[in-house]
Amino acid sequence: xxxxxxxxxxxxxxxxxxxxxxxxxxxxxxxxxxxxxxxxxxxxxxxxxxxxxxxxxxxxxxxxxxxxxxxxxxxxxxxxxxxxxxxxxxxxxxxxxxxxxxxxxxxxxxxxxxxxxxxxxxxxxxxxxxxxxxxxxxxxxxxxxxxxxxxxxxxxxxxxxxxxxxxxxxxxxxxxxxxxxxxxxxxxxxxxxxxxxxxxx
Numbered sequence: 227x228x229x230x231x232x233x234x235x236x237x238x239x240x241x242x243x244x245x246x247x248x249x250x251x252x253x254x255x256x257x258x259x260x261x262x263x264x265x266x267x268x269x270x271x272x273x274x275x276x277x278x279x280x281x282x283x284x285x286x287x288x289x290x291x292x293x294x295x296x297x298x299x300x301x302x303x304x305x306x307x308x309x310x311x312x313x314x315x316x317x318x319x320x321x322x323x324x325x326x327x328x329x330x331x332x333x334x335x336x337x338x339x340x341x342x343x344x345x346x347x348x349x350x351x352x353x354x355x356x357x358x359x360x361x362x363x364x365x366x367x368x369x370x371x372x373x374x375x376x377x378x379x380x381x382x383x384x385x386x387x388x389x390x391x392x393x394x395x396x397x398x399x400x401x402x403x404x405x406x407x408x409x410x411x412x413x414x415x416x417x418x419x420x421x422x423x424x425x426x427x
Contacts, residue, residue, distance in 0.1 A: 265297045265298035265299040266295050266297035266299050266300060266301035266302065266328075266330070266356065267295060267296045267297035268293055268294070268295045268297070268301050268304055268328060268354060268356055268361060268362070269293070269294060269296070269354070269362050269388060269390070270291055270292070270293060270294075270352065270354065270362060270364045270386070270388050271291070271292035271293070271294055271333065272385055273383045273384065273385055274289060274290065274291045274350065274352070274364070274366060274383065274384055274385075274386055275289070275290040275291075275381060275382070275383050275384075276288065276289055276290070276348075276350075276368055276370070276381045276382060276383075276384065277290075277378070277379055277380065277381030278370045278377075278378075278381065279377070279378045279379070280344070280373055280374070280375065280376055280377050281376050284341060285341065285342055285343065285344045285345075286339050286340070286341050286342075287310050287339070287340050287341075287342055287348060287370075288337055288338070288339050288340075288381070289308050289310065289321065289337070289338050289340065289350060289352070290335065290336070290337050291306065291308075291335075291336050291338075291352060291364075292333050292334070292335055292336070293306065293325060293328060293333065293334050293336060293354065294328075294331075294332070294333040294334075295328040295329065295330055295331065295332060295333075296331065297330055298330060299330055300327050300328065300329050300330055301328040301329075301356055302327070302356045302357035303324070303326060303327060303356070303357055303358075304324075304325040304326060304327070304328055304334075304354065304356055305322070305323070305324050305325060305355040305356075305358070306322070306323055306325055306336055306338065306352060306353070306354055306355070307320060307322045307352070307353045308320065308321040308322070308338050308340060308350060308351070308352045308353075309340075309350070309352075309353075310340040310342050310348055310349070310350055311342075311348065311349045311351075312343050312344075312345035312347075312348060313346060313347045313348070314345070315349075316343065319340055319341050319342065320340070321338035321339060321340040322338070323336055323338050344372055344373075344374075345370075345372070346369060346370065346371065346372050347367065347368075347369050347370075348367060348368055348369075348370065349365070349366070349367040350364075350365065350366050350367065350368070350384075350386065351363070351364075351365050352364040352365075352386065360391055361390065361391055362388060362389070362390050362391070363388070363389045363391075364386040364387065364388045365386050365387050365389075366384045366385060366386025366387065367384065368382065368384040
């Protein structure tokens, strides 16, 4: 009886020690997983919007995109770069904007102006960077009427194709969760064994 009681006390002490060690470690893992950029998932929304302005013989295309972070943590520093090409496939300038950090499950609206030659058809290449790492590309095209008169078009929407860089694909989970599951399984197993021993008595 005394031996059984000693074993029980030792088991309880071991379980308490495991819990005291595991909980702080797991809290650290959770904190690390929620650090900016660790578990973020930034991407373009399905549609982009455009408008066209002609003034003093200068054609300006405004591209509006929406960038969403669907990850568990806030994003790193996000930057977008847009190339607009005319009908001949010539890109005369590049639009670029620093978006900054996007909170988890939030969407940012980004407007970028690009000066380009007058054309009826345009193609758009949009590149998304997070902490200076290229993560997503988005390509699409749209048609806008040619005009030589000063004019602001109401614009419209188009649906570009999005492609994520293979090197940035990752599992979005809380680090250390598998370790916690293993420890909890061991604790449950110990509990069941001790309970079975008591029933045998």
